[in-house]
Amino acid sequence: xxxxxxxxxxGPAGPQALLLDRLGDLLYGIAAVVFVLVVTALLVAxxxxxxxxxxxxxxxxxxRMAMAVASAAGATVATLVAVLFLSFxxxxxxxxxxxxxxxxxxxxxxxxxxxxxxxxxxxSRWATTANEIHVPVGRPVVFQLxxxxxxxxxxxxxxxxxxxxxxxxxxxxxxxxxxxxxxxxQCAEFCxxxxxxxxxxxxxxxxxxxxxxxxxxxxxxxxxxxSLARRGQEVFLASTCVMCHAIQGTPAGSRVGPNLTHLASxxxxxxxxxxxxxGHLAGWIIDPQQIKPGVRMPPNxxxxxxxxxxxAYLESLR
Amino acid sequence: xxxxxxxxxxxxxxxxxxxxxxxxxxxxxxxxxxxPTAMPDASLRLSSINPGPPVPDVPSRSGYVENxxxxxxxxxxxxxxxxxxxxxxGGGAMGPPxxxxxxxxxxxxxxxxxxIVQGRPNGMPAYGPRLATSQVWQLAAYIRxxxxxxxxxxxxxxxxxxxxxxxxxxxxxxxxxxxxxxxxSERP
Numbered sequence: 001x002x003x004x005x006x007x008x009x010x011g012p013a014g015p016q017a018l019l020l021d022r023l024g025d026l027l028y029g030i031a032a033v034v035f036v037l038v039v040t041a042l043l044v045a046x047x048x049x050x051x052x053x054x055x056x057x058x059x060x061x062x063x064r065m066a067m068a069v070a071s072a073a074g075a076t077v078a079t080l081v082a083v084l085f086l087s088f089x090x091x092x093x094x095x096x097x098x099x100x101x102x103x104x105x106x107x108x109x110x111x112x113x114x115x116x117x118x119x120x121x122x123x124s125r126w127a128t129t130a131n132e133i134h135v136p137v138g139r140p141v142v143f144q145l146x147x148x149x150x151x152x153x154x155x156x157x158x159x160x161x162x163x164x165x166x167x168x169x170x171x172x173x174x175x176x177x178x179x180x181x182x183x184x185x186q187c188a189e190f191c192x193x194x195x196x197x198x199x200x201x202x203x204x205x206x207x208x209x210x211x212x213x214x215x216x217x218x219x220x221x222x223x224x225x226x227s228l229a230r231r232g233q234e235v236f237l238a239s240t241c242v243m244c245h246a247i248q249g250t251p252a253g254s255r256v257g258p259n260l261t262h263l264a265s266x267x268x269x270x271x272x273x274x275x276x277x278x279g280h281l282a283g284w285i286i287d288p289q290q291i292k293p294g295v296r297m298p299p300n301x302x303x304x305x306x307x308x309x310x311x312a313y314l315e316s317l318r
Numbered sequence: 319x320x321x322x323x324x325x326x327x328x329x330x331x332x333x334x335x336x337x338x339x340x341x342x343x344x345x346x347x348x349x350x351x352x353x354p355t356a357m358p359d360a361s362l363r364l365s366s367i368n369p370g371p372p373v374p375d376v377p378s379r380s381g382y383v384e385n386x387x388x389x390x391x392x393x394x395x396x397x398x399x400x401x402x403x404x405x406x407x408g409g410g411a412m413g414p415p416x417x418x419x420x421x422x423x424x425x426x427x428x429x430x431x432x433x434i435v436q437g438r439p440n441g442m443p444a445y446g447p448r449l450a451t452s453q454v455w456q457l458a459a460y461i462r463x464x465x466x467x468x469x470x471x472x473x474x475x476x477x478x479x480x481x482x483x484x485x486x487x488x489x490x491x492x493x494x495x496x497x498x499x500x501x502x503s504e505r506p
Contacts (some may be wrong), residue, residue: 193349243399243448256398293350298450 007184009157013204014177016094017160023090030079094160098174102140105133109145109152109165111191112198112295113258113271118214127217128246130258131200132266133185135177136210142174153189156202162188177204184272193294199272213265216318220249221261224316232313235306240298247317257297263317270295278311285310345472347387382455383427383462386472389487392460395453404441408464408486413441417464417489425467425494430458466491 012018108115118127135141145154147165154173155162158181163173177183187198205213224230236242237252244257263269266276270292274280283290285307288297302310382388396402404413414422423433434454437444445454463473466489477485 238447240448240450254398289350298452300450 007157007186009160011158012160013158013179013181013183014160014175016175017158019090019093020160023086026086027083030083034079095173098142099140102142102174103135104142104144105135106144106146107133107154107165109147109149109154109187109191109198111149112187112194112292114154114198114200115258116200118217125218127214128248128259129217129262129266131268131271132203133200134203134205134210134213136207137177137180137204139207140174140176142172145171145173150191151189152187152191152198154185155188156183156185158183159202164189177202180204180206182267194292197271197273197292201267201272203267216265217262219262221247221317223249224313226312226316228309228312229316230313232309232311232316235302235310236313239302239306239310240300241310244297260314260317264315265318278315281314282307282311345385348381348385382452382459384469384472385459386474388456388459389463389468389472390460390474390478391453392456392458392463393487395457396460399445399449399457401457408489416461417466417486417492419465419492419495421494425462425465427455427458427462430461431455434458463487465489465494 009017009024010021012021104119106117106119108117114131114133116129116131116133118129120126143154143161143163145163145165146169147167149167151167152165153162154165156175159175159177161173161175163171165171181204183202183204185200185202187195189195191198224233233250236247237250242252242254244254245260246253246255248259248261258271264276268274269276269281269284270288273292274284285300286302287299288295289299404411405416408417409415410418414420421429423429423438431454433442434449434457435444435446437446449457459468462468464486466473466487473487474485477487
């Protein structure tokens with residue numbers, strides 16, 4: 001499996017990102033033209049032959065100089081005002097009211113992962129996941145952003161959205177993804193020791209596949225059928241895991257750490273730090289502090305048999 | 319002659335600055351918890367009496383008990399693991415208060431550790447298998463701070479969240495009472 005770990009603000013995948021990308025290109029172009037003009041004028045002035053003080057008090061020359069300075073200042077003001085309106089107009093289109101048929105997703109920034117909730121008019125149909133946000137292609141998505149500890153910032157460069165998540169205050173932003181794909185998002189406001197390893201994935205997929213995914217996420221976890229995974233569930237419920245993680249359909253309901261109900265369906269673990277494979281998961285459970293020093297998850301003392309059973313159980317949480 | 323005095327004074331200023339700079343060293347924060355073995359904490363001693371020659375202090379707790387980071391982590395865990403459900407914010411409710419001077423099962427860090435790990439009669443569950451050793455020490459460090467028994471530079475000056483009342487870690491030091499009878503809060 002390819003580990004999706006790249007993002008770029010120059011690979012727009014939605015209308016907002018395209019708008020921002022075009023605005024950026026335009027500003028860059030304007031700045032390049034201005035730069036070339038200024039440097040050319042500077043070089044001409046530097047290398048022009050200077051007559052030795054003759055004609056310096058010529059009133060016609062004085063008028064020409066004044067005209068040149070005034071027209072340069074006027075051009076600068078005109079350019080800046082034009083850029084101001086372009087920027088203001090783009091900002092208005094980016095942050096305008098979202099269309100009423102938008103999907104609502106609630107994302108909570110935590111040190112150092114993302115809690116993702118798909119709400120519904122029926123609370124029994126709420127789906128909770130972490131660090132992986134699925135969205136349908138071609139439909140606007142509104143993100144309600146909040147934080148429970150410090151200020152984080154929700155940023156998906158390819159989709160052109162960035163908004164701070166502030167404790168005690170809900171902010172929101174919306175975007176639309178037009179091209180299917182997996183886009184990496186990243187916390188963009190320094191939030192502590194593991195800020196750099198606080199990323200997530202946005203998976204934009206066709207609406208029918210998105211509906212299937214969301215239905216699965218709304219489900220409770222399946223009760224394991226084979227004996228090893230059943231033993232793994234017992235290990236989960238009797239060890240340190242249960243103090244922080246929730247798995248719907250089991251007594252585990254703590255909301256301290258990421259929700260693990262459908263852990264095996266995710267592409268990464270530890271907020272986009274590692275690919276979700278058995279080996280990485282085992283290393284993460286035994287000693288997360290080696291991979292992400294300072295992370296809230298403690299090292300876990302599990303006997304080898306218990307660990308294997310636990311891994312089998314976690315892999316069954318599709 | 320005249321240049322000797324200022325140079326000596328300058329040297330003195332530099333020396334003072336060095337002393338001040340070196341004296342300001344903060345406690346070391348433990349950025350990475352060491353993975354425990356699958357064995358229980360064998361070094362846990364509940365009393366100062368031990369067979370044979372005197373043994374040095376328990377090494378596993380030394381990084382936590384007088385450590386500001388451990389105290390603040392303990393405070394976070396105290397709320398997240400719902401200790402507040404029975405002990406409130408230290409004032410006690412269903413469970414005994416933790417910010418006073420009465421200790422039923424011992425007031426030392428290792429006593430608090432054992433109480434959390436083993437559980438106690440009349441309602442305190444045994445959290446042994448469900449908590450990592452580091453977390454129990456962090457909780458013990460915080461619980462000690464609630465009765466004002468950590469150094470002033472370890473206890474925080476204020477709480478992170480807004481609080482209507484004075485914060486529990488600002489309690490003046492409560493010297494533990496040694497008693498063999500249950501304290502008032504535990505009597506029927």
